[in-house]
Amino acid sequence: MQYISTRNSNKRYTLTEAIQQGLASDGGLFIPESFPKIDLADYNIEMSYIEFSEMLLKQYFKEDKLNFKLKEICKNAFCFPVPTVKINHNVEMLDLCKGPTLSFKDFGAKFLAECVNHISTNKKSTIMVATSGDTGSAVASAFYKKENTQVIVLFPKGKISKKQEKQITCWGKNILPLAVHGTFDDCQRLVKQAFQENWWQHTMNISSANSINIGRLLPQMTYYAYTSFQYYFKNNKPVGFIVPTGNLGNATAAFWAKEMGFPIREISLSTNANRVISDYLDSGIFSPRTSLTTLANAMDVGNPSNFERLTKLFPEKENFLKNISAISVSDDQIEQTIINIYNKYDKIICPHTATAFFAKEYKSDDSWIVVSTADPCKFDDIIEPIIRKKIPIPQQMQELLNKETKNWEVQADLKDIEEISRQYFF
Numbered sequence: 001m002q003y004i005s006t007r008n009s010n011k012r013y014t015l016t017e018a019i020q021q022g023l024a025s026d027g028g029l030f031i032p033e034s035f036p037k038i039d040l041a042d043y044n045i046e047m048s049y050i051e052f053s054e055m056l057l058k059q060y061f062k063e064d065k066l067n068f069k070l071k072e073i074c075k076n077a078f079c080f081p082v083p084t085v086k087i088n089h090n091v092e093m094l095d096l097c098k099g100p101t102l103s104f105k106d107f108g109a110k111f112l113a114e115c116v117n118h119i120s121t122n123k124k125s126t127i128m129v130a131t132s133g134d135t136g137s138a139v140a141s142a143f144y145k146k147e148n149t150q151v152i153v154l155f156p157k158g159k160i161s162k163k164q165e166k167q168i169t170c171w172g173k174n175i176l177p178l179a180v181h182g183t184f185d186d187c188q189r190l191v192k193q194a195f196q197e198n199w200w201q202h203t204m205n206i207s208s209a210n211s212i213n214i215g216r217l218l219p220q221m222t223y224y225a226y227t228s229f230q231y232y233f234k235n236n237k238p239v240g241f242i243v244p245t246g247n248l249g250n251a252t253a254a255f256w257a258k259e260m261g262f263p264i265r266e267i268s269l270s271t272n273a274n275r276v277i278s279d280y281l282d283s284g285i286f287s288p289r290t291s292l293t294t295l296a297n298a299m300d301v302g303n304p305s306n307f308e309r310l311t312k313l314f315p316e317k318e319n320f321l322k323n324i325s326a327i328s329v330s331d332d333q334i335e336q337t338i339i340n341i342y343n344k345y346d347k348i349i350c351p352h353t354a355t356a357f358f359a360k361e362y363k364s365d366d367s368w369i370v371v372s373t374a375d376p377c378k379f380d381d382i383i384e385p386i387i388r389k390k391i392p393i394p395q396q397m398q399e400l401l402n403k404e405t406k407n408w409e410v411q412a413d414l415k416d417i418e419e420i421s422r423q424y425f426f
């Protein structure tokens, strides 16, 4: 399997190159040159999640040197349960929040960390990542103690929640957390700047772990494939998914799994008040804008980067509109849905997951699996006042909260960051 850029299909890359580069040199995103159709006979209901995933991903690792490591990568990355929970007669919830930092981002981050660690055996890689919350903790946790890597996490000082900050600053060893005097945009700008500087490129061998990396997207296909296969076997019909969406990464992975032929009836998206996708579906015009702040803040995206990957999958607008539907959900509706689901099913859901449950109300009576993207305890400050109840804290979160934390403060200046990195890593 070779990989191409969304903007130019002439040049081909290996999987290792695509993971290492993150972004193609023409500014496009990497995609597989084709989506192999599955042979259902290769899969069976007895397979463990790890075996199933290895069978699926094998196609995408063919001809790459990482191929020999795929079994080990799957075993180490998919080390937590992926349960589907019954909600009522035609709705189930796919719970993607059982990983070490309690959001679906653990799947992509852990898988990518395994890949990067193997790729970097000859030369250590430095991952630099800017975060406004979930990504930083998932990446820090995933790369922690991976001996061929070191990680710098930039977060805007005082602008992320206390729990989020703890999850980024509790690691030590090869993880350097930096509280930047500035905004999230400053943090992102510093990362981009570092990628253009000699010292960072050559001495530090800088690499990115952000959500556009193909090494984060491929593993996300596995839970749609596995869950739809299990559902089909038990119910003898394909199921639909409703996916809470921001940068469209998770949703793109779902469409890729469907494209391969896994038994998925349809895929529907839910967004918060950032309406760029619903507006596109209504008007046929894609108009990126600055993002609005909402209760579902991990989905506050005004210019979803994976849109480019989806349009490659459905190049004709008519086909795009036929295959994709989306509902935009306001903060009031998110709050109301959290209350409704709690009262009706005694289930506490996070604000992101709430957008999908809200969208379900406008869907057909067919069977649906609503995707849960984060554990509610990460958003206790929003949810507890609404439902007036304390949210239980899962054990892995409690363990992180009990750890000691340490971070360094820096100005929004790359020279400052270089200085601290020299002290910390050399």
Ligand SMILES: *Cc1c(COP(=O)(O)O)cnc(C)c1O
Binding pocket: 103, 104, 105, 134, 211, 244, 245, 246, 247, 248, 249, 250, 251, 298, 299, 352, 373, 374
């Ligand atoms: C990142 C994130 C999303 C959005 O996922 P995309 O792949 O960017 O569409 C949704 N919910 C939670 C909790 C997230 O952390």
